[in-house]
Amino acid sequence: MSTTRRGFVGGVSAATVLLAGGAVRAQKGKYDDGASDTEIKIGHTNPYSGPASSYGVIGKAIDGYWRMVNDQGGINGRKVRFITLDDGYSPPKTVEVVRQLVEQEKVLCTFNTLGTPTNTAIHKYMNLKKVPHLFVATGASKWGKPKEFPWTMGFQPDYHTEGVIYAKHILANVKDPKIAVLMQNDDYGKDYYDGFREGLGKDVGKIVKHVTYEVTDPTVDSQVIQLKDAGTNVFFNIAIPKFAAQAMRKAAEIGWRPVQYLNNVSGQVSTTMKPAGFENVQGVITAAYLKDPTDKQWDDDADMKMWREWMAKYNPGGNVQDVNYVYAFAVSFTMHETLKKCGNELTRENLMRQAANHQKLKLPLLLPGISVSTSPTDFYPIQAVRLQRFKGETWELFGDVLAAESA
Known part of the structure; x- marks a missing residue:
């Protein structure tokens, strides 16, 4: 019943225990486009191709999540039809396929569409159409x-x-920092960079060199050479996995050994750190909010055991060292809980109301001390992270949970 444009199937026992409660008979309800007594239709875009294709596994894993839900009877008796389309990380293509989802497929909502430039391209459209995004x-x-x-x-x-x-x-840990910044030249990169500059405050002048790249560039080798030649000793790497890995590998090749900070969205061991070469990324620091499957401290963790069972059944070809699959499960659980709370009122307005009404929701696979909270005035579901440092072939957490207000 979960018709998708990319098929991945299965079923799992531990997750059934965790996510029990779907197998009930649907009652007559109040509906907008994309919902009925028997079905909930959800739209999704993902870069299955293009420069950000390493994120494509997220869409595949989300598909597997909804198949699991349907095997359990759906949500309040309704099966989920998940339609996921490839946008290639190209904003014009995103506009095209999202229009298809909204105007032709008539989905109830879109869910977990990926990428800052791509979501920026549909931001106003979704709000003008009053379709949950x-x-x-x-x-x-x-x-x-x-x-x-x-x-x-x-x-x-x-x-x-x-x-x-x-x-x-x-500022607290590096003596006399001379900072180099590599940044993707779009809203994603600028958002990180603006926050970074704000955090430096009166010390913003410690940024010695700032260079950008385009997602259409073949490499960032020349940019990394510029950063080294500026005499810097700290490197803030604001790049998607392909370019983040290139940058760290190139830094090592040219003998540049700065203190390195990597944005969270490229913190995957399998798609960034391993391609960069484990010997080249020792000591790199990033932020985390999810349990990493390569971190052995979670081997006996109940959430991780459940997730591994789910992976074996629903994503049998998936890389169990890729935290993108962990992310997909956690965000899908959030959407699942939101839809359950809608009951038999599956209107777009009620869906947004329920999305904005989570109080310290505990998600499987979030780090201890981190939960999801929203309100009509707070649309930032997760507002806390921990820092972690790369050691050996995995990440090692350190320090306390850092919330937005303590940043």
């Missing part, structure tokens, strides 16, 4: 503005706050 897969701060954009909500910690946290950590 929920739990987007980007941490840009613009997704948390309910007054201006009441139909759009983020999910992960916002990039601006993350940038502030890195800046304050540098």
Whole structure:
């Protein structure tokens, strides 16, 4: 019943225990487009191709999540039809496929559409159409503005706050920092950079060199050489996995050994750190809010055991060292809980009302001390992280949970 444009199937016992409660008979309800007595239709875009294709596994994993839900009887007796389309991380293509989802497929909502530039391209459209644009897969701060954009909500910690946290950590821990910044030249990169500059405050002049790249560039080798040649000793790497890995590998090749900070969205061991070369990324620091499957401290964790069972059944070809699959499960659980709370009133307005009404929701696989909270004036579901440092072949958490207000 969960018709998708990319098929991944299965079923799992531990997750059934965790997510029990779907197998009930649907009652007559109140509906908008995309919902009925038997079905809930959800739209999604993902870069299955293009420069950000390493994120494509997120869409595949989300598909597997909804198949699991349907195997359990659906949500309040309704099966989920999940339609996921490839936008290639290209904003014009995103506009095209989202129009298809909204105007032809008539989905109830879109969910976890990925990328800052791509979501920016549909931001106004979704709000003009009054279609829920929920739990987007980007941490840009613009997704948390309910007054201006009441139909759009983020999910992960916002990039601006993350940038502030890195800046304050540098000032507290690096003697005489001379900072180099590599930044993707779009709203995603600028959001991180603006937060980073804010965090530096009166010390913003410690940024010695700031260079950008375009997603169409073949490499960032020349940019990394410029950063080294500026005499810098700290490197803030604001790049998607492909370019983040290139930058760290190139830094090592040219003998540049700065203190390195990597944005959270590229913190995957399998798609960034391993391609960069484990020997080249020792000591790199990033922020985290999810349990990393490569971190052995979670081997006996109940959430991680459940997730591994789910992976074996629903994503049997998936890389169990890729935290993107962890992310997909956690964000899908959030959407699942939101839809359950809608009951038999599956209107777009009620869906947004329920999305904005989570109080310290505990998600599977979030780090201890971190939960989801929203309100009609707070569209930032996760507002806390911990820092972690790369050691050996995995991340090692350190320090306390850092909330947005403590940044």
